[in-house]
Amino acid sequence: MKYNFNEIEAKWQKYWAENQTFKAENQSDKPKFYVLDMFPYPSGAGLHVGHPLGYIASDIYARYKRHKGFNVLHPMGYDSFGLPAEQYAIQTGQHPALTTEANISRYREQLDQIGFSFDWSREERTSDPSFYKWTQWIFIQLFNSWYDKGAEKSRPVSELVAIFETKGNAELVAACDDDTPGFTAEGWNAMNAEEQEQMLLKYRLTYLADAEVNWCPALGTVLANDEIVNGVSERGGHPVVRKKMTQWSMRISAFAERLLQGLEGLDWPEPLKDIQRNWIGKSVGAQVHFNIKDHEGQISVFTTRPDTIFGVSFMTLAPEHDLVKKITTNEQREAVEAYVAATAKRSERERMADVKNITGVFTGAYALHPFTGEEIPVWIGDYVLAGYGTGAVMAVPCGDQRDHDFARHFGLPIPNIFEGVDTTEEAFADKENTVIANSDFISGMPYKEASAAVIAALEEKGQGEGKINYRLRDAVFSRQRYWGEPFPVYYVNGLPKMIDPEHLPIALPEVEKYLPTETGEPPLGNAAVWAWDTTANTVVDNSLIDHKTVFPLELNTMPGWAGSSWYFNRYMDAGNADAFASQEALAYWKDVDLYIGGSEHATGHLLYSRFWQKFLFDLGHLPVDEYAKKLINQGMILGTSAFVYRLENSNTFVSKNLVGDRAVQAIHADVSMVNASDELDVEAFKLWRPEFADAEFEMEDGKYVVGREVEKMSKSKYNVVNPDDICQEYGADTLRMYEMFLGPLEQAKPWNTAGITGVHNFLKKLWKLYFGKEELIVTDEQPSAESLKSLHKTIKKVEEDIENFSFNTSVSTFMICVNELTAQKCHSRAILEPLAVLMSPYAPHIAEELWHKLGHDTSVAHAAFPVFEEKYLVESTKTYPISFNGKMRFTMELSLDLNKEEIEKVVMADERTQDQLGGRTPKKVIVVPGKIVNIVG
Ligand code: ANZ
Numbered sequence: 001m002k003y004n005f006n007e008i009e010a011k012w013q014k015y016w017a018e019n020q021t022f023k024a025e026n027q028s029d030k031p032k033f034y035v036l037d038m039f040p041y042p043s044g045a046g047l048h049v050g051h052p053l054g055y056i057a058s059d060i061y062a063r064y065k066r067h068k069g070f071n072v073l074h075p076m077g078y079d080s081f082g083l084p085a086e087q088y089a090i091q092t093g094q095h096p097a098l099t100t101e102a103n104i105s106r107y108r109e110q111l112d113q114i115g116f117s118f119d120w121s122r123e124e125r126t127s128d129p130s131f132y133k134w135t136q137w138i139f140i141q142l143f144n145s146w147y148d149k150g151a152e153k154s155r156p157v158s159e160l161v162a163i164f165e166t167k168g169n170a171e172l173v174a175a176c177d178d179d180t181p182g183f184t185a186e187g188w189n190a191m192n193a194e195e196q197e198q199m200l201l202k203y204r205l206t207y208l209a210d211a212e213v214n215w216c217p218a219l220g221t222v223l224a225n226d227e228i229v230n231g232v233s234e235r236g237g238h239p240v241v242r243k244k245m246t247q248w249s250m251r252i253s254a255f256a257e258r259l260l261q262g263l264e265g266l267d268w269p270e271p272l273k274d275i276q277r278n279w280i281g282k283s284v285g286a287q288v289h290f291n292i293k294d295h296e297g298q299i300s301v302f303t304t305r306p307d308t309i310f311g312v313s314f315m316t317l318a319p320e321h322d323l324v325k326k327i328t329t330n331e332q333r334e335a336v337e338a339y340v341a342a343t344a345k346r347s348e349r350e351r352m353a354d355v356k357n358i359t360g361v362f363t364g365a366y367a368l369h370p371f372t373g374e375e376i377p378v379w380i381g382d383y384v385l386a387g388y389g390t391g392a393v394m395a396v397p398c399g400d401q402r403d404h405d406f407a408r409h410f411g412l413p414i415p416n417i418f419e420g421v422d423t424t425e426e427a428f429a430d431k432e433n434t435v436i437a438n439s440d441f442i443s444g445m446p447y448k449e450a451s452a453a454v455i456a457a458l459e460e461k462g463q464g465e466g467k468i469n470y471r472l473r474d475a476v477f478s479r480q481r482y483w484g485e486p487f488p489v490y491y492v493n494g495l496p497k498m499i500d501p502e503h504l505p506i507a508l509p510e511v512e513k514y515l516p517t518e519t520g521e522p523p524l525g526n527a528a529v530w531a532w533d534t535t536a537n538t539v540v541d542n543s544l545i546d547h548k549t550v551f552p553l554e555l556n557t558m559p560g561w562a563g564s565s566w567y568f569n570r571y572m573d574a575g576n577a578d579a580f581a582s583q584e585a586l587a588y589w590k591d592v593d594l595y596i597g598g599s600e601h602a603t604g605h606l607l608y609s610r611f612w613q614k615f616l617f618d619l620g621h622l623p624v625d626e627y628a629k630k631l632i633n634q635g636m637i638l639g640t641s642a643f644v645y646r647l648e649n650s651n652t653f654v655s656k657n658l659v660g661d662r663a664v665q666a667i668h669a670d671v672s673m674v675n676a677s678d679e680l681d682v683e684a685f686k687l688w689r690p691e692f693a694d695a696e697f698e699m700e701d702g703k704y705v706v707g708r709e710v711e712k713m714s715k716s717k718y719n720v721v722n723p724d725d726i727c728q729e730y731g732a733d734t735l736r737m738y739e740m741f742l743g744p745l746e747q748a749k750p751w752n753t754a755g756i757t758g759v760h761n762f763l764k765k766l767w768k769l770y771f772g773k774e775e776l777i778v779t780d781e782q783p784s785a786e787s788l789k790s791l792h793k794t795i796k797k798v799e800e801d802i803e804n805f806s807f808n809t810s811v812s813t814f815m816i817c818v819n820e821l822t823a824q825k826c827h828s829r830a831i832l833e834p835l836a837v838l839m840s841p842y843a844p845h846i847a848e849e850l851w852h853k854l855g856h857d858t859s860v861a862h863a864a865f866p867v868f869e870e871k872y873l874v875e876s877t878k879t880y881p882i883s884f885n886g887k888m889r890f891t892m893e894l895s896l897d898l899n900k901e902e903i904e905k906v907v908m909a910d911e912r913t914q915d916q917l918g919g920r921t922p923k924k925v926i927v928v929p930g931k932i933v934n935i936v937g
Contacts, residue, residue, distance in 0.1 A: 001774060003767040005731030009845040013112055021859045022074065022117040026573065026585045030071035034589055035062040036568055036628070038597030038605070039077045042103035043084055047110045048720035049739065049751055050637035050713045054596040056736050057634060057745050057807055059116045061594055063841035064802045066117075067865035073589055074117055075571040077124035078104055079564050086483040089514045096483040096514075100127060110724060115732045115844050117861065122574035126563025127483070131570065133505035134580040135562050136488040138612065140498045141619060142206040147175035147254035154254075154618035160203055161196075164188040175254030177202040177209070178390075197495050205251045205615065208496055211476050212320065212386060214347060215243035220516030221480040222247070228347045242320070242344045247478040248487065248556065252611045256280050256470035258625075259610055267630040269746070275602040281471025286455045288394060288464040290315065290367040293375060295327055299367050302389030302469050306458070307442060307450035308396040311417035313407065315367050315378045316360065316393050319343040320386040327378060329364025336361050336380060343382045351382050355402070358383075358409040370463040381406060387473055475608065477559060480522035482514045484557030490532035491552055503537045506553070524555040564605050565612040568592055568627055580621075592628040599633040606631075632805060635747040636712065637739075639719030642674045643667060643707040644685070651692075655700040656707045669706060670718040672725075676754040680704040710750040721751055733843035734760045737814075740807040740842065759811070763846060766818050766839070769832055770850055778854060783828040785876060790820040791831045792872040798838055799868065807842075814839065829854065834866035882907060883934045884916050892933075900927045907933050 016022065035058050040051070062074035078100075085096035085103075104125070111118070124131050145154045150173040163172060168184035180202045183191075191199065201207045213222040218238035222245070227234050252259075260280045263273045285304035292299060299315060317324055319340045328336045339361045343351075360381030367376045376394075383402050384393050397407035397414040407414050441457070442450040458464030488499040488506045499506060509527035517525035524530060533540045533550045544550045566580070572589040573581035610626065617625040645654045645664040654664060656678075673684040682704050686692050697704050711717050726735045738759040743749040770778055783791075794817040801810040821831065833854055840847035840860045851860035878896050880903075881888045890912050894903060904925050907913055913935070923937030 001771040001776075003764050003771075003846070005733065005763075005845070006728070008849045009113075009115065009727070009732050012845045012848045013115060015848075016115075016117070016859070016861075017112075017120075019859065020121065021861050022072075022119050023121050024071060024073040024075075024119050026588060028071040028588075030069055032073065032589055033062075033065040033070040033594075034073045034572075034592045035065065035594045036074075036571070036592045036596070037076065038595070038601065039079050039564070039567065040107065041079045041082050041084075042100060042107045044088070044099070044103055045715055046103075046106050047723055048713055048715075049723050049726065049735070050639075050720075052111075052114055052723060052735075053637055053739050053745075054598075054632075054634035055111070055116060056114070056739050057632070057805065058594065058596045059736075060740070060807055060841040061802065061805070063117055063844060063861060064865070066861055067837060067840070067863060069864070072117075073122075073571065074119060075122040075124075075574070076111065076116070076118040076120070077122075077567065077571070078107070078126070079560070079567075080104065080125045080127040081484045081563060082560055083481070083483070086481060086514055089482070097127070100125075113727045113732055114723060114735065117844070122571050124567060124570055124574050126485075126567065129505040129507050130575075130577070131567075132485040132563065134570065135485050135558065135566070136504050136506060137501050137580065138566060138616070139206060139558070139562075140488055140501055141621075142250065142615065143204050143496075143498055145205045145615070145619065146203040147205060147251065149173040149175055149254070152258060154205060154615050156619075157200060157204060160200070164196075164199075174203055175251055177207075194493065194495060205254065206477060207249055207251065208246055209249050209474075210244045211247045211249055211474075212242055213245050213247065213476060214240050215245065216240045220520070220522075222476065222478070228349070231346055231350060239345070240347065242347075245478075247476050250475045250477050250608075250611070252608070253470060253472055253474050255611050255614055256282070256472045258614055259472070259607065262610065262614070262626050266626060266628070268628075269599070269631070269633055272599050272602050272606070272631070272633060275599075276607060279472060279603045279607065281469075283469045283471070285467060285469065286451070286458065286464055287390065287467040288370065288458060290370065290376070290394070290463075292323075292327060292378075293366040293368055295365070297323060297326070298463075299323060299378065299392050300390045301392045301394045302467060303394055305396065305399060305447070305451065306454040306464070307445075307447045308399045308417065309369075309371065309394065309454055310442075311396040311398050311415055312369065312376060312394045313397060313413045313415055314395045315376055316381045316384045316395050316403075316406065317363070317378065318384040318386040318391040319380045319382055321380070321391045323392075324363065324380055327363055327365035332362060332364035336363055339380060346382065348385060348387070351385065355383075355405070358405050360406060360410065362410075370458060370461060377412070379406075379410075388471060389469055477562075478556035479559045480516060480555075481557050482508070482511060482523035484559065485562050486524070486557055487554040489554040490534075491554070492547070496554070497551075499532065500537070506539065508557075509539070522555045522557070524553075524557065530555075561605055561608045565609045566616070568595075568609070569613075569616075569622065586623055591624050591626070593630065595628040595631045596634060597631070632746065634745055635743075635749060637742070638710050638748060638750040639713035639717060639721070640671065640750055640752055641709050641711050641717050641719040642669045642671050642678075642680070643709065644669045644680065644704070645707070651694060652696045652698065653704065654698045655703065656705045657700055658698050666707065668718045671721065674706050678705050678708060680706050713751065721753060726753070726756065730756055730760045731763070731845070733846050734763060736844075737763070737811050737842050741811040743808055745805055745807060762815050762818060763843060765822060766814075766835075767846065769818065769821055769827065769835075770853065776853055777827050778829050778832055779827050781828050783826065783830045784824060785872070787821060787824050787826040787828060787831045788872040790817050790824070790826075791834060791866075792868055792870075793817075795834070795838060795866045795868040796873075799865070802841065810842065814842070836860060837863045837866055878930055880907075880931075880933050882910075882913065883932065885936055886934060889916055896930060898929070900929060903927050903929060903933065907935075 037055050037058050062072050065072045080100050085099040088099050089096045144157050146157055146160045148155050165188060166185055168188055170182055214228055216223050216233045216238050219233060223233055223240060228240050231240060232238055233240055260282060263276060283304050285302060286306040287300055287302055289298040289300045360379050363378045363380060365378045367378050369376055395403035397404040398416050398418060442453050455466045486506050486508055488504060489496045509530045511523055511526040513526050514523050516522055529539060529541050530553050531540050531542050531545045531550050532553050535549050540550060545552055569581055573585035576582055613627045614625045616622045643666040645659050645666055647654060648663045648665060669685060673681045682697055686695055713720055723735055734756060738756045741759055794813055797813045798810045836847050836850040837860060848860050876896055877893050879891050879893050882890050882892055904927050922935045926934040
């Protein structure tokens with residue numbers, strides 16, 4: 001019988017869907033296991049073979065855990081809000097919901113073809129109102145919460161109000177805006193409602209604030225740092241400026257310490273954890289407040305080296321610093337303003353990266369040294385970032401490289417406070433252990449002690465205090481886009497009000513155009529029905545806005561990371577209309593046991609989701625404060641690009657080995673036009689693009705051979721391989737095994753379709769153990785010891801491999817096993833039945849077919865994993881060399897249980913021994929059990 005994989009795979013995919021084979025139950029006596037993939041954004045291009053790599057690995061693990069008796073939750077869904085669908089809408093007018101729907105169906109078809117064991121009954125889409133209802137709900141919870149730094153916990157704002165009413169904020173240790181003033185209970189109670197509301201915004205975990213953003217006027221939206229290249233937008237190359245805009249922000253900075261500490265308990269890749277640690281960027285130091293000559297205010301700086309305070313020779317403020325306008329003298333104003341305008345055009349990333357161009361301007365103002373009273377010139381410079389620390393530094397040119405460069409460039413003094421350090425030197429040595437000299441009361445102290453002494457002295461003067469700083473900043477949460485979650489927010493006198501959760505979801509309104517409005521408002525500004533009626537509790541026509549009972553709704557939408565920050569919890573109880581998940585479901589599933597996805601999400605999704613988890617945990621909505629115990633980053637699959645060589649200034653293409661030293665241009669050719677022997681389908685190439693229609697070819701042996709190169713797999717490099725084609729030609733089981741066979745899961749590895757036949761032939765060979773020409777050839781015969789050994793060493797290895805996520809080595813183990821069983825002519829059910837189960841995580845369709853053909857009528861997916869037994873690996877016989885006068889004449893297989901006398905008896909009784917002796921009686925028979933037999937004489 002032929003291995004008809006197309007038929008087999010379609011049959012079982014249908015069976016699994018109809019029987020809901022992989023549906024997970026929320027109530028079960030079995031232990032739970034939650035295997036999660038990062039859910040995809042359904043792009044128009046569909047999947048290439050690189051995308052399912054992680055899904056195959058997680059699917060193998062999920063299936064393995066089912067065999068091991070676990071109740072496995074293995075869900076899938078779509079992160080379906082996003083820019084591409086919106087861009088397409090802008091170009092074509094097609095509603096992003098339609099584009100998204102079409103892309104999702106395509107994804108689903110492709111995923112189904114690969115035979116994943118997803119529980120589709122739990123599918124979720126972040127753009128579905130029944131899902132984003134809860135994203136909006138979480139937003140409201142954040143708005144209604146503040147962060148208690150003393151207890152390291154989020155708490156309801158109602159409790160904060162109670163504290164303010166009785167004690168003011170003097171004793172409060174809470175995360176809040178830097179400019180929050182102190183007030184007493186009387187002060188609070190004297191504020192009017194609006195003032196109180198403004199004050200509370202300084203504490204809420206999501207708040208409206210003027211944030212410095214990268215504004216791209218041409219695109220009409222804010223861009224993230226990594227969407228800007230050389231000061232222009234990556235998409236379209238439009239100018240980007242720094243601009244202050246009122247935006248929703250998330251107070252993630254309040255959680256910095258917990259996000260840092262929490263990493264210790266996570267089984268995540270160390271490099272990924274390091275990226276998060278650096279991003280959180282904890283620095284221990286001090287805040288120092290410098291008085292300003294002839295001015296009221298103070299300049300506060302953050303420094304990690306308070307011990308260097310006697311080496312300060314100037315101060316530098318970020319050009320955006322609030323004080324700049326106030327302290328700049330008239331003589332310096334023009335230069336300062338020009339500089340500030342120029343800096344606004346540069347992205348923060350650029351400013352940090354650019355160490356060569358030293359720029360800055362003197363403000364004309366002077367700060368006063370807290371200890372010596374000396375006048376210190378105040379400069380502005382773009383090497384100081386507005387958003388870090390206080391946006392100002394005390395510059396110590398003998399201690400800090402950037403300060404040093406700045407001082408040299410502008411000819412500022414470079415006082416030396418370190419013993420034995422040559423400040424004229426370009427390179428800065430590590431001065432951490434250098435003893436400080438000639439600097440008043442800390443002279444001669446090691447730097448740590450000196451720092452502590454300076455902090456104590458500053459505290460006494462009221463001009464500074466110890467301070468821990470985190471690089472992690474609050475995250476801007478507003479986007480000027482259409483295709484995202486609407487905020488459940490309306491505005492009364494410019495102050496935000498939350499819509500009561502019982503009226504959620506607030507669905508995205510229809511708009512005529514997906515672009516910003518003519519007045520520069522976000523796309524939702526185009527909606528005609530986008531006002532909140534507080535009596536009817538519904539969205540109504542804008543014309544009804546009276547600012548008495550009907551108010552305007554928020555026009556921004558939420559960013560891409562909103563839905564992905566909590567979706568994993570929704571899977572535990574998808575479809576629940578009363579809660580984002582029931583407490584019972586959450587208590588049962590608790591957390592993700594294995595999460596597989598890309599490392600590129602280190603500082604985005606993987607950080608934000610940990611933040612929301614901790615927040616919801618604090619409020620008692622979740623049972624644990626880290627949601628993913630173990631995480632694996634799958635490596636990238638690289639494509640093998642194909643190149644054709646065009647002779648310069650011609651339309652003649654030269655086969656690779658004929659190029660020689662002629663001048664040619666290498667051009668990507670689509671890999672689908674190239675066969676496994678690197679030969680180009682010349683006719684297909686001509687049809688590919690009009691400019692190649694008249695192409696001529698210099699062939700070798702009648703063939704056009706292409707060049708090959710390994711690059712990132714990408715549509716733009718024409719090297720993508722479509723999994724649909726592979727499934728069609730070889731089957732999903734071959735695809736799954738081959739993807740694993742390519743190499744260790746976490747490494748990058750090139751795809752090479754040529755190698756796939758080896759894996760395919762292996763599956764055919766496996767099939768032949770079970771089937772003859774026409775029929776099943778499995779017997780009930782007792783298996784041989786050899787076959788048992790082959791099976792059990794495979795069980796052992798495959799189990800160890802899966803537990804260690806070493807899927808590539810399992811594939812070779814299976815190959816060895818099948819080769820051995822074939823050589824042994826093994827057709828015994830006692831071997832082949834467990835082998836089918838063992839194969840099922842990797843090649844589930846063929847396994848299911850074999851399982852049913854062996855007489856079972858339930859899915860192999862829930863069959864118990866074969867149990868390894870050591871005894872089958874123990875050797876029970878030995879092949880003895882039988883020698884005569886030291887010369888080996890033949891071998892005999894004998895049981896290892898025989899003793900010396902028994903061995904001698906059996907050997908002497910053998911015909912071949914008698915032949916060798918020719919009737920003589922040997923002088924001596926030497927027997928070494930387990931080794932040799934030598935007959936002398
Ligand atoms: C004086 C000093 C002397 C400093 C010295 C360093 C060495 P990390 O470790 O990254 O936290 N700094 C503070 N705020 C800044 C800002 N907004 N933009 C650019 N630089 C800023 O670095 C903290 C150090 O970076 C601070 O300590 C400050 O320079 C600078 F020998 O103060 B230091």
